[in-house]
Amino acid sequence: MRLTQIAFGYFKRYVENEISNARGKYIYKNIWGWKRIDFDKRPWVYTEDRPWTDAAKRANLPSELKKRGKIWVEPIKEWKIFKGDRRELHFGMPNKITEGILLGLGNPLLDITVVCPDNALLDKYGLLANNAILAEEKHRPLFEDMVHNYQTEYLPGGATLNSVRVAQWLLQTPRATTFFGGVGKDKFAEILENKSLDVGVNVRYQVHEGIQTGVCGAIITGEDRSLVTELGAAQCFSVDFLKQPENWKLVEAAQCFYAGGFILPVSKESVLALSHHCAETNKTLVMNLHATFLCDMFADPELNLMSYVDILFGNSDEAAVFCPLVGIKSTDLKEMALEVSALPKANKKRERIVIFTQGRKPTVIAHLGKVKEYSVEAIDPDLIKDTNGCGDSFVGGFLSQLVQGGSLEDCMKCGFYAAKVVIQHYGCQYPDKPNFTV
Template structure:
């Protein structure tokens, strides 16, 4: 059994606002189907319009928060997980709290007075979707919030920390505090390469925190980008996974483990100079609904077993199971209880 508060995530919370819209709406905001973009000035009124004009579903999103929600769902122990991030003081922030608390996650949001809650519009027409993300308040997290006694208590209580790469440019100071705490107290610090642009444009920030990491997740595209920017001159995912796992460490308590997913191909795990390959659960094409959040779900499933000190093989199996469930549904959502055995 996992303890209360055993896993703490920090990241960029975004409220997914999902609705079936029409072509007129897409044209009005110059949105193309099967696309994912960051919101520009012309998109800023669409979020309120969606929620007033269409039947919308509000789902707490953002990469790290998705993984934490999935881990919480797999664990089925109220309060086993906690999450810290920044939202606005507005109705979308209230929806985010409601959604996260309903999932059983102990959320401690910093509420920014000036910026609205970060949102991601999920516009659906004819079963196809387009994503328009507006980070807004998610970009405003301050380490002063983390230092508050009631929030730092969550850090002290947790034994495992998950902070995806997306949070590194937002509050590197907060990440540093948690990373140093984990290294000094023999706890487990976990990150994710998260996106090729982070490997390219935030290389120095990423490299600074790499020595503190005990687990590094990523997909094959991110791994290849990481290799290229570090001049490793290899596209071999297994070789890259090994090189990341052998990066110098700040603490010798845990050996670093690298976990690279490759879609339908086996998951590559590098640990202690050795490689493991684990097949994923393949899904018939007709059952595939939405791959959005599949990687987040894999990490969440993996972490749900890791915090229970299960074997790496079992962690990967749980990750594949969770990912399989999520891609059969719209958004990063799941049934009431898992049937993972």
Template structure:
């Protein structure tokens, strides 16, 4: 297989997922909801050891955009994807690096001297998953790392930037540096040299509690990806007075855009319901049915949205039509939910 040239660069919060099967009493013990994603408070700090000691927890390379980066690399030629974030100098960082190397993903971590590698407690209850994240070192990413000549040269080399919305809680200047680089290059360069900026909404609390940070990025979105609960949260915080997912997607597509050469595309997943896609300026909102999968084949839905984003973004990197990109995302998500955690099957399967 021919090699890539690190066309895709991803930025967010590298985490070690500590994932175990729990029940309502475990959720109640730590004040968690069955299908949610939150940042840890002091009352949650016992969860991680609890999962390891009492719930046969597995350690899995996590962090939403790191999952997406591994998924995109799964579908792209070797040496196509770089992932950037901040970890501690500890054994958990080594675990992450080993998992990424196995997946063929190049990482360029910033190593924090004081904080340990971030972790995410994942409580699986049936087909639901509750995620509780202690960012630790992931919260210490600095734009100085991104601006180092050897790292910035990778930024300049990439064609597509993918940023997880969780990073808006960490280092907005780094997100904006990528957004502005994409818009500037897209205006100035030939079609082959243009840059694309993609943002994931990541979780309902991002549009709810980090609205200002999110709104800084919105004029730069070439593509924005979210699920239905994130879309509803966005609508509530932005006076979009409807609960219709197609209408919300259409409203998001029409936000004023910095780079007017490229129309914005909004992609909203809805689990097993159709994926909704709205394109700026188009009256029709497209809906793509999700291929059925038997419930007996579903092992773990944790990371399904990250997997969809991985397949979709891989399609964008390859220059595929929008319909194919959605199909690639749905296909990779279908593979992922049959694995444990945000993982992909080996030997590699090929999208057809």
């Protein structure tokens, strides 16, 4: 055993010596042990090749280092030797949760939920018990009516903000996420901001005076849920606000960006600004089709948005509308996902991942020319309270592992976990602490 320890000790010093020499450092040994003398230091990039091999040294030639750019690495803690070995993290993301690592851009809405014993409120405003609509003029007084005459519950809402909140909850690191959107200057905006800050999201709202903050009224009667949405100030977000120096610093600090499709009709310029930034800096852009009526914008050749998308979410209905718009003729979901993943990309350093959900049926993923199905874990129907935030929470769970450098399997596992938790609550809610392990 003693001889083995001595041998390993010498071998470790040999590895250190080889790396040091390649970096312009020289190690010599005197009676006091190993010493280092530093000369012209050069960066060293760890590769899959052992550090003393010619292949590793060739990879560290100045001409090769310029080509590589920055690569995030993770130590393999269980290895006792070969410390120079490297494991490149999935999607090239860092494993340290830094402040603002995930940035979301979307339409913030304040969800106002009331539970009614009968249909009186529905009848008063001509609403159906199980429906979702955009507010008309006759619905304007509804939200004040809910606030003043019913017991209300407030939650930050909007599809993208829901996903960011779930990611923040799973990351359990204050201000790990940032969210941009537009609000009014009113009490709804104050509630929306405070509720978001309470869970740790760093919100950056563009305030529009004279325009009401976007709200979504949810009227629950029995097992039915009637949704009335007034987008309000969420429709007024502009790229000028995003590019303000103090805001653009947050963009530069982020490593992963999530923009929902719903923001495209509001400010496609903002989405393109983030898209170009991601391509230029080799960061990750994640987008969601979000609705069939938005597929035209994703397929618009003038916008050329899809060339910047690194990870695309959508459901089977959205996929069926989107694929023909980009010349994909197949009607098989797996083939559709595969062809979408192969569409041209601006940043060729990242292979596109396409994720198509289909309710209880397996989720389809295409990546690196292959397709895989992930089964959705069944849940007792008696535990289901509200499916409205299920898709948003799935994306949030996925993103929480993505920014930590998790594998695709880990990202999917966490997405399913988050959806299973949120589906057992009204609205996009969850316990104080997550119970997820990789």
